[in-house]
Amino acid sequence: xxxxxxxxxxxxxxxxxxxxxxxxxxxxxxxxxxxxxxxxxxxxxxxxxxxxxxxxxxxxxxxxxxxxxxxxxxxxxxxxxxxxxxxxxxxxxxxxxxxxxxxxxxxxxxxxxxxxxxxxxxxxxxxxxxxxxxxxxxxxxxxxxxxxxxxxxxxxxxxxxxxxxxxxxxxxxxxx
Amino acid sequence: xxxxxxxxxxxxxxxxxxxxxxxxxxxxxxxxxxxxxxxxxxxxxxxxxxxxxxxxxxxxxxxxxxxxxxxxxxxxxxxxxxxxxxxxxxxxxxxxxxxxxxxxxxxxxxxxxxxxxxxxxxxxxxxxxxxxxxxxxxxxxxxxxxxxxxxxxxxxxxxxxxxxxxxxxxxxxxxxxxxx
Numbered sequence: 001x002x003x004x005x006x007x008x009x010x011x012x013x014x015x016x017x018x019x020x021x022x023x024x025x026x027x028x029x030x031x032x033x034x035x036x037x038x039x040x041x042x043x044x045x046x047x048x049x050x051x052x053x054x055x056x057x058x059x060x061x062x063x064x065x066x067x068x069x070x071x072x073x074x075x076x077x078x079x080x081x082x083x084x085x086x087x088x089x090x091x092x093x094x095x096x097x098x099x100x101x102x103x104x105x106x107x108x109x110x111x112x113x114x115x116x117x118x119x120x121x122x123x124x125x126x127x128x129x130x131x132x133x134x135x136x137x138x139x140x141x142x143x144x145x146x147x148x149x150x151x152x153x154x155x156x157x158x159x160x161x162x163x164x165x166x167x168x169x170x171x172x173x174x175x176x
Numbered sequence: 177x178x179x180x181x182x183x184x185x186x187x188x189x190x191x192x193x194x195x196x197x198x199x200x201x202x203x204x205x206x207x208x209x210x211x212x213x214x215x216x217x218x219x220x221x222x223x224x225x226x227x228x229x230x231x232x233x234x235x236x237x238x239x240x241x242x243x244x245x246x247x248x249x250x251x252x253x254x255x256x257x258x259x260x261x262x263x264x265x266x267x268x269x270x271x272x273x274x275x276x277x278x279x280x281x282x283x284x285x286x287x288x289x290x291x292x293x294x295x296x297x298x299x300x301x302x303x304x305x306x307x308x309x310x311x312x313x314x315x316x317x318x319x320x321x322x323x324x325x326x327x328x329x330x331x332x333x334x335x336x337x338x339x340x341x342x343x344x345x346x347x348x349x350x351x352x353x354x355x356x
Contacts, residue, residue, distance in 0.1 A: 114346065115337070115342060116339070116342045116343075116346075118346065122346060122347075122350065125350050125354070126349075126350050126353070128354065129350050129351075129353040129354030130353060132353075132354055133353045133354070149330070149333060149334060149337065150333070150337045150341065150342055150345045151345040151346065151348075151349050152345075152346055152349045152350075154353070161353055163345075163348075163349035163352065163353070165333055165337065165345065169326055169329060169330055169333070172326060172329070173322055173323070173326045176318075176321075176322035176325065176326070
């Protein structure tokens with residue numbers, strides 16, 4: 001099966017299970033955050049993608065990481081993907097899952113990276129600002145990423161609105 | 177002549193009377209007659225042959241002398257030819273040597289010109305290499321200075337980005353995105 005079809009199938013499976021369990025928004029949010037953690041940690045990614053490692057050991061790692069921090073459904077779905085040997089496609093599956101869920105709500109996902117966590121008021125105002133800027137109904141997913149140093153980077157589909165200090169320093173470096 | 181002989185005989189007899197070893201007057205007469213006859217016969221028969229022999233010898237010697245003179249002249253001519261050829265050969269050799277010297281000089285000048293060209297080209301290339309290396313070094317230095325400046329700026333920014341500044345940056349971003 002082609003990779004894109006496989007990712008689509010897994011994403012749909014996650015969406016159906018989350019919807020049936022009645023925790024779609026929470027599962028979506030928890031898996032999205034876990035996917036970002038997974039992306040940013042090479043050691044974790046290599047361990048979970050290592051098919052030579054027994055599946056129960058890989059699942060144990062997922063359970064240890066999510067454990068009490070996430071819903072049982074979120075942990076079960078992450079364990080399912082990892083134990084199926086698709087950990088190397090985990091981020092893509094989760095991203096597609098979040099896109100499908102947002103599309104059902106007629107929303108677009110705005111991946112927002114900030115050096116510090118945003119409070120609810122900031123997230124609401126940011127959503128409204130992004131709605132006006134993109135003329136879409138966006139759902140904000142905040143990722144705390146110290147590498148942006150300061151400010152915010154928002155990615156909605158192919159649109160990137162970069163107001164980070166890191167981006168300004170990069171521009172300054174190019175100008176110099 | 178006979179009178180002379182008689183007088184001679186008379187004188188001999190006069191002397192004979194005085195010298196016992198002298199012949200008789202008749203003996204002297206007949207001896208003289210025989211001498212004259214023999215002399216006449218020699219002058220008549222032998223002298224032309226002797227004269228012819230002498231003439232032939234003289235002619236042969238003259239011929240030999242002429243031949244010798246001719247040979248000498250020929251030898252002198254050959255010698256002159258030889259000298260002329262030698263002079264020509266020397267002149268030709270000198271010409272060849274001069275031509276070879278001129279060729280060698282020409283080749284030397286050409287080689288010097290070529291080497292001068294090569295040296296000039298090498299110098300130009302070296303100068304260009306130095307210029308490019310200098311430009312590269314300056315560019316690398318500029319890049320390095322830029323990178324160091326940015327790294328320094330990052331550290332300064334990191335230390336100065338307190339929570340209030342972070343909040344201000346986020347608020348500014350939201351306001352700017354919302355206004356666009």
